[in-house]
Amino acid sequence: xxxxxxxxxxxxxxxxxxxxxxxxxxxxxxxxxxxxxxxxxxxxxxxxxxxxxxxxxxxxxxxxxxxxxxxxxxxxxxxxxxxxxxxxxxxxxxxxxxxxxxxxxxxxxxxxxxxxxxxxxxxxxxxxxxxxxxxxxxxxxxxxxxxxxxxxxxxxxxxxxxxxxxxxxxxxxxxxxxxxxxxxxxxxxxxxxxxxxxxxxxxxxxxxxxxxxxxxxxxxxxxxxxxxxxxxxxxxxxxxxxxxxxxxxxxxxxxxxxxxxxxxxxxxxxxxxxxxxxxxxxxxxxxxxxxxxxxxxxxxxxxxxxxxxxxxxxxxxxxxxxxxxxxxxxxxxxxxxxxxxxxxxxxxxxxxxxxxxxxxxxxxxxxxxxxxxxxxxxxxxxxxxxxxxxxxxxxxxxxxxxxxxxxxxxxxxxxxxxxxxxxxxxxxxxxxxxxxxxxxxxxxxxxxxxxxxxxxxxxxxxxxxxxxxxxxxxxxxxxxxxxxxxxxxxxxxxxxxxxxxxxxxxxxxxxxxxxxxxxxxxxxxxxxxxxxxxxxxxxxxxxxxxxxxxxxxxxxxxxxxxxxxxxxxxxxxxxxxxxxxxxxxxxxxxxxxxxxxxxxxxxxxxxxxxxxxxxxxxxxxxxxxxxxxxxxxxxxxxxxxxxxxxxxxxxxxxxxxxxxxxxxxxxxxxxxxxxxxxxxxxxxxxxxxxxxxxxxxxxxxxxxxxxxxxxxxxxxxxxxxxxxxxxxxxxxxxxxxxxxxxxxxxxxxxxxxxxxxxxxxxxxxxxxxxxxxxxxxxxxxxxxxxxxxxxxxxxxxxxxxxxxxxxxxxxxxxxxxxxxxxxxxxxxxxxxxxxxxxxxxxxxxxxxxxxxxxxxxxxxxxxxxxxxxxxxxxxxxxxxxxxxxxxx
Numbered sequence: 001x002x003x004x005x006x007x008x009x010x011x012x013x014x015x016x017x018x019x020x021x022x023x024x025x026x027x028x029x030x031x032x033x034x035x036x037x038x039x040x041x042x043x044x045x046x047x048x049x050x051x052x053x054x055x056x057x058x059x060x061x062x063x064x065x066x067x068x069x070x071x072x073x074x075x076x077x078x079x080x081x082x083x084x085x086x087x088x089x090x091x092x093x094x095x096x097x098x099x100x101x102x103x104x105x106x107x108x109x110x111x112x113x114x115x116x117x118x119x120x121x122x123x124x125x126x127x128x129x130x131x132x133x134x135x136x137x138x139x140x141x142x143x144x145x146x147x148x149x150x151x152x153x154x155x156x157x158x159x160x161x162x163x164x165x166x167x168x169x170x171x172x173x174x175x176x177x178x179x180x181x182x183x184x185x186x187x188x189x190x191x192x193x194x195x196x197x198x199x200x201x202x203x204x205x206x207x208x209x210x211x212x213x214x215x216x217x218x219x220x221x222x223x224x225x226x227x228x229x230x231x232x233x234x235x236x237x238x239x240x241x242x243x244x245x246x247x248x249x250x251x252x253x254x255x256x257x258x259x260x261x262x263x264x265x266x267x268x269x270x271x272x273x274x275x276x277x278x279x280x281x282x283x284x285x286x287x288x289x290x291x292x293x294x295x296x297x298x299x300x301x302x303x304x305x306x307x308x309x310x311x312x313x314x315x316x317x318x319x320x321x322x323x324x325x326x327x328x329x330x331x332x333x334x335x336x337x338x339x340x341x342x343x344x345x346x347x348x349x350x351x352x353x354x355x356x357x358x359x360x361x362x363x364x365x366x367x368x369x370x371x372x373x374x375x376x377x378x379x380x381x382x383x384x385x386x387x388x389x390x391x392x393x394x395x396x397x398x399x400x401x402x403x404x405x406x407x408x409x410x411x412x413x414x415x416x417x418x419x420x421x422x423x424x425x426x427x428x429x430x431x432x433x434x435x436x437x438x439x440x441x442x443x444x445x446x447x448x449x450x451x452x453x454x455x456x457x458x459x460x461x462x463x464x465x466x467x468x469x470x471x472x473x474x475x476x477x478x479x480x481x482x483x484x485x486x487x488x489x490x491x492x493x494x495x496x497x498x499x500x501x502x503x504x505x506x507x508x509x510x511x512x513x514x515x516x517x518x519x520x521x522x523x524x525x526x527x528x529x530x531x532x533x534x535x536x537x538x539x540x541x542x543x544x545x546x547x548x549x550x551x552x553x554x555x556x557x558x559x560x561x562x563x564x565x566x567x568x569x570x571x572x573x574x575x576x577x578x579x580x581x582x583x584x585x586x587x588x589x590x591x592x593x594x595x596x597x598x599x600x601x602x603x604x605x606x607x608x609x610x611x612x613x614x615x616x617x618x619x620x621x622x623x624x625x626x627x628x629x630x631x632x633x634x635x636x637x638x639x640x641x642x643x644x645x646x647x648x649x650x651x652x653x654x655x656x657x658x659x660x661x662x663x664x665x666x667x668x669x670x671x672x673x674x675x676x677x678x679x680x681x682x683x684x685x686x687x688x689x690x691x692x693x694x695x696x697x698x699x700x701x702x703x704x705x706x707x708x709x710x711x712x713x714x715x716x717x718x719x720x721x722x723x724x725x726x727x728x729x730x731x732x733x734x735x736x737x738x739x740x741x742x743x744x745x746x747x748x749x750x751x752x753x754x755x756x757x758x759x760x761x762x763x764x765x766x767x768x769x770x771x772x773x774x775x776x777x778x779x780x781x782x783x784x785x786x787x788x789x790x791x792x793x794x795x796x797x798x799x800x801x802x803x804x805x806x807x808x809x810x811x812x813x814x815x816x817x818x819x820x821x822x823x824x825x826x827x828x829x830x831x832x833x834x835x836x837x838x839x840x841x842x843x844x845x846x847x848x849x850x851x852x853x854x855x856x857x858x859x860x861x862x863x864x865x866x867x868x869x870x871x872x873x874x875x876x877x878x879x880x881x882x883x884x885x886x887x888x
Contacts, residue, residue: 256715484618
């Protein structure tokens with residue numbers, strides 16, 4: 001025995017046509033009862049095959065309900081289970097009882113009943129109790145109609161195509177070259193790496209015509225041919241994909257699944273010292289991986305390397321898609337070379353440690369080829385400072401790209417010098433030398449730019465030819481020429497000659513990566529606070545600045561250099577005055593009064609010794625502070641000998657940041673919940689990956705567990721992003737619908753994000769529902785465009801012959817209610833109370849008749865009238881007679 005009841009959102013109980021709740025029982029929809037009892041035997045069939053037994057059971061139930069003053073109707077399933085037939089009884093509170101009977105026509109439905117005119121005539125014929133031809137009389141029948149449309153969802157064939165496409169993508173990068181079919185996310189940021197299943201598999205639309213009075217069959221024909229846009233109400237119901245409600249467990253290909261594979265590779269990376277060990281046949285650890293680790297064929301490897309190094313030379317925009325919290329993650333920028341390598345690694349094979357080792361070795365081999373052949377390193381800048389907030393490998397690749405550029409410049413200068421000695425065009429040499437001078441000798445302190453004139457350029461070249469034969473100390477003739485000057489410094493004058501002091505162009509400090517800075521700091525800490533230690537470490541920079549100062553100020557002495565380079569070591573003996581007075585008096589008071597500080601005047605001072613040894617050379621003629629050949633070889637040695645766990649730690653950080661930045665590029669409109677959720681994701685990634693930025697991971701087992709949990713969080717956010725993107729694309733011209741649907745889904749899905757990946761807990765998450773949304777008149781055209789006309793491949797679908805098409809779509813379900821009312825016959829006054837108690841939703845003396853027609857067959861559920869004693873025929877006691885036709 002089961003008790004059924006129904007509660008509306010407003011708390012009132014109401015069943016029948018007006019209720020859009022799809023969970024309503026068929027008996028509630030057919031007979032309009034709000035709560036009822038259903039009695040069925042616990043047998044295999046679940047029905048009563050014997051009519052006397054069912055009558056006896058209903059009589060016993062009616063007596064029991066009457067004794068407890070209950071007016072609940074009771075139903076019993078009868079006949080064959082496929083008929084879905086019921087008989088029922090209800091105590092009306094008087095001497096009368098109400099009987100129900102429902103049956104189903106499963107085959108050979110009359111053509112007449114497949115149209116609204118035929119249904120109308122069938123309904124009217126049920127209430128003609130005389131021999132008069134009912135077609136000659138006018139019956140005022142109230143008609144309500146609701147149609148349900150549904151877009152075509154992906155069938156098994158398309159699902160299989162998508163599945164096979166995913167398998168091909170896994171084996172051979174992402175299959176973007178061979179993918180011909182158009183997917184819904186082809187212009188989404190993640191489409192370069194994988195194709196996501198559309199989270200919205202389709203839409204259901206309920207179109208409702210309000211109550212209208214019909215007097216003849218012609219009006220029913222007009223209603224059947226009416227457009228759905230003429231209906232009073234549209235209710236839209238999104239159909240979500242089942243994968244949203246369950247964890248992937250590796251069944252899908254997306255960022256979250258591949259990040260999880262990368263975490264597994266990190267865990268396996270600690271068993272070897274070098275990346276070569278995972279591919280070497282002599283290493284026992286690689287033998288244990290061969291059975292489970294799959295490596296793609298060489299053709300796939302070649303295609304990946306080609307995509308990384310040989311496709312496109314334009315420098316990408318490294319700020320593209322960057323979230324304001326991205327720089328808090330110590331990883332490479334999204335469009336950089338190392339990030340692209342990490343992305344390819346995630347889709348190379350099944351992203352195991354052995355496949356990554358193969359790809360990394362080939363990657364480093366290609367980087368070395370670029371170095372040896374002086375070819376630009378793709379997707380890396382060739383200038384600027386090293387960004388220490390990125391990962392170490394990205395810093396190394398950036399520095400290597402700069403070294404390659406410096407190496408090319410040195411080769412060009414060498415060839416230009418040879419060409420000028422052989423009588424080549426001198427003007428071309430001057431122009432190229434000017435480019436090098438402008439690029440290398442910009443003073444960051446003064447930020448001054450100027451162009452050299454032709455005379456200075458000729459003097460510089462003459463000095464270069466004679467450099468090898470001159471002495472670094474006695475250069476009186478050469479020093480008389482001012483070279484490499486960036487302009488005078490205020491009103492400062494040289495001490496030994498009444499000339500303006502000029503600031504020189506100096507070389508930029510040598511670029512250093514994070515580990516190089518740490519080496520210098522460790523050296524300083526090892527030698528303590530000795531004054532000579534900083535001088536020794538910065539000797540090359542100091543000598544370069546001194547040589548440039550001498551070239552720009554031929555008559556300068558050591559004290560002049562100290563006044564310009566280290567003003568704190570020059571103790572002025574002039575009285576302190578206002579700044580304006582100093583500027584005025586400095587022109588007349590020469591030489592300026594003062595002396596060196598104690599540390600600069602000590603015997604054997606390192607700075608004075610360096611001054612005596614420094615030749616007068618402008619910055620562009622000096623030996624570069626950054627030796628590109630030496631630094632380039634050191635970088636390549638690091639890349640070739642990097643520890644596997646250090647490489648995988650940086651790859652995991654970069655892959656998480658790159659994946660998050662890719663999702664951040666998604667256009668999902670003004671959905672603030674999604675913006676907030678992405679910010680939360682960045683904060684969670686930062687806190688979780690912080691342990692990987694240390695030199696030693698304290699507990700690898702616990703760290704891997706945290707990373708796996710992070711992958712689960714990333715999977716949830718990735719699903720939210722795809723839902724938001726799909727809604728935004730489908731409702732570009734109806735943003736309100738996109739926002740309310742996403743808000744409803746967000747409120748349903750977010751509480752499930754905290755559930756762990758436990759099979760038992762996830763059973764309740766296999767299906768997700770979102771609420772129905774009412775469509776305004778302005779939004780109907782947008783919703784109508786979702787129902788694209790059926791294609792030729794969908795012509796096999798069975799359709800009914802009725803009208804009310806929506807872009808060629810036949811309603812999948814039709815619900816029609818016919819109702820009419822007559823006055824109660826005089827003398828039947830004692831039936832009034834029973835009718836009022838039974839219906840409860842209408843005023844006066846009422847009772848209800850219902851008829852249903854369902855998918856592929858017609859169901860007639862006729863409420864039999866109250867049977868008077870000894871009278872075995874229908875009597876017209878009803879003031880309201882109702883039929884419900886339900887058509888699929």
